Amino acid sequence: MSENNNKSSFVNDRLVPFFGKIAGSRHLIALRDGMTLAVPMIIIGSVFMIIAQFPIKGYQTFMANTFGSNWATIVQYPTNASFxxxxxxxxxxxxxxxxxxxxxxxxxxxxxxxxxxxxxxxxxxxxxxxxxxxxxxxxxxxxxxxxxxxxxxxxxxxxxxxxxxxxxxxxxxxxxxxxxxxxxxxxxxxxxxxxxxxxxxxxxxxxxxxxxxxxxxxxxxxxxxNTLPGALVAEFVVCILWIFGIHGANVVSGVMQPIWLAAMSQNAEALKAGKALPNVVTQQFFDNFVHMGGSGATLGLAFMIAFVAKSAEFKTLGKLVIGPALFNINEPIVFGLPIVMNYRIAVPFILAPLVNVTTTYIAMSTGLVAKTVGVMVPWTTPPIISGYLATMHISGAVLQIVNIVLDGAIYYFFFKALDRDKVKEEKTFAAKEAAGETVEA
Known part of the structure; x- marks a missing residue:
């Protein structure tokens, strides 16, 4: 017990303030907020890129016959202006x-x-x-x-x-x-x-x-x-910070987002030029294929809380978390389950997104799945839709389904253990309440 208290004290007194100081750095915040200003323009440009590069041959033929062979170049004027x-x-x-x-x-x-x-x-x-x-x-x-x-x-x-x-x-x-x-x-x-x-x-x-x-x-x-080890390290830091209650994505993106956005822009230029896409790891790589359901890849966990849970508390929580999770918003899970400072769920919270990084990197680098084309798909776009738009190919949507299933499998046993304990707590609480005993909150 004393050892656990010492560990908790070390985390609360040393690690949390340390990472909190990093997260609150004025330079990191300026980087993050400054780069965020570019996102609306990139999204606007991406809409025109989708119109010009939509990957259906019949559509391309129709547009060329209707508006002339140079139609795609003209449509992408706003893309050039924004990118x-x-x-x-x-x-x-x-x-x-x-x-x-x-x-x-x-x-x-x-x-x-x-x-x-x-x-x-x-x-x-x-x-x-x-x-x-x-x-x-x-x-x-x-x-x-x-x-x-x-x-x-x-x-x-x-x-x-x-x-x-x-x-x-x-x-x-x-x-x-x-x-x-x-x-x-x-x-x-x-x-x-x-x-x-x-x-x-x-x-x-x-x-x-x-x-x-x-x-x-x-x-x-x-x-x-743009390597698998680099992507894994970045994602590991995101998850570790979240475990301590610090918005890991904000901290890491403050440093890495400029690099990932530049990689995205290079892919967009290659697409317009008809060349092979050079980069696997881009902003969309993480937003649309790793963080499904939010940081920690918690969409699979949200489905289990909503449809697999036995405890009354988790069933109620499931109704609250499933909607936001479909749009990659997972604060209700992170603070409601909770995940923050809950070391029983920390392992899958870290492992699931690392598996997503690995499967996505291997699938895209080997050509099994199309790379992200440089279209800035808003991170709140639901999976399957975002996978198709980010890659302009059905393989992107299929990969998202595979990743969600893997994430659910990773979370399953850890969540079931939590759920069993919660059911026992509820039964104990109900029994004591029925017996008229005082129950500690």
Whole structure:
């Protein structure tokens, strides 16, 4: 008993505060919230991509005969417009949220960060000598640069503002004007230093700042995240954090979502170009094939609570959890069963999504199931529908069914043990109540 108390004390006093501090990190929150701003635009672009790339030959023939052979390119104009500003949204969103957390004018900070980011982008020259910005630098190719600029430049901007390296205006000046002048000195210092850095890098073999960042960080992290071990580690961390009551998906996605969104964008570009899809592990890989029912792959568990449970308490809970679970919302299960701090259900909560990662990765990498095509299917889309839309192929829906069955099998024996104990508790409670004994709540 003492040993269990010591373990519980260690978890509550050490681990939970530690992970809670990580989850509450202003930089992690800024990354998460900044990248979330891009999601609506990606979903909008994905709708037009589905219209253009819907994988039925008769549909494609009908549309080409009706609207001309170039119809798909025209339909995907909004897709290009939304996907090709991913980096732009990221640098503004991250800088805005980070500056706001420091209580520094977020608009001025995000504008300075945007200018610093554009200073890193290599320009191209056409035959007439005109300069132009390649769109690829504004989307997934420039995303990692945008993330780093959004974080580090904003921190440097805040550093200067907090030390009053600014131009102070009288109180009678409107706030908008005052904030603009306050950004003048920090903005000049930042852009001047970024200009010097660009000149230095252009004189080196790397030629551009995005090339340096890609070589040092983006490519190694991208290669690691697009492997089965990398995906398993990311998912394991998500589940472990949830066991301690911390929203694991928010913590991990704050770090990994930019990489997974970039992989998604690369698949979308390959699809439009008619090339083989390069990436298995994308945002849709996790949203639509691993987290069915929510983190912990709890849809199979929700079905058992609703239809297999014998205890009155779990039967009542089942009526409450099955609806949200179909839309991948599992807080009623996580806190109602509960799963948080319930080490009897922790093993399947961790194991089920890891099995989903493994089956999905193997199925997609071997060609048994189509890879995700870069369509951003909202995570609340029910399974089977989301599997088809994410892969543009019936095999995606079939894989989801297989994963749900496997998840249910993994949870079955653990849940049945909980259910048996709960039935015994209810019988004991009822017997004592019938005998007129005092029953502890």
């Amino acid at each position: 090709h500003i991913m980096g732009l949204i990221a640098v503004i969103g991250i800088s805005y949220n980070l500056a706001k957390s420091y209580k520094v004018d977020p608009i001025s900070a995000s504008i300075v960060s945007l200018g610093a980011w554009f200073l890193t982008i290599p320009l191209n020259t056409d035959k007439a000598g005109a300069l132009w910005v390649p769109l690829t630098q504004l989307d997934s190719a420039g995303l990692f640069t945008a993330l780093l600029i959004g974080l580090f430049i904003t921190d440097f901007y805040v550093f200067m503002v907090h030390r009053n390296w600014t131009i102070k205006m009288p109180d009678s000046v409107p706030p908008a004007v005052s904030n603009s002048f306050a950004a003048l000195v920090p903005g000049f210092v930042i852009l001047f230093l970024m200009w010097l850095l660009r000149l230095a890098v252009e004189a080196s073999p790397m030629q551009s700042i995005p090339n340096v960042i890609s070589f040092v960080l983006a490519k190694p992290l991208g290669l690691l995240s």
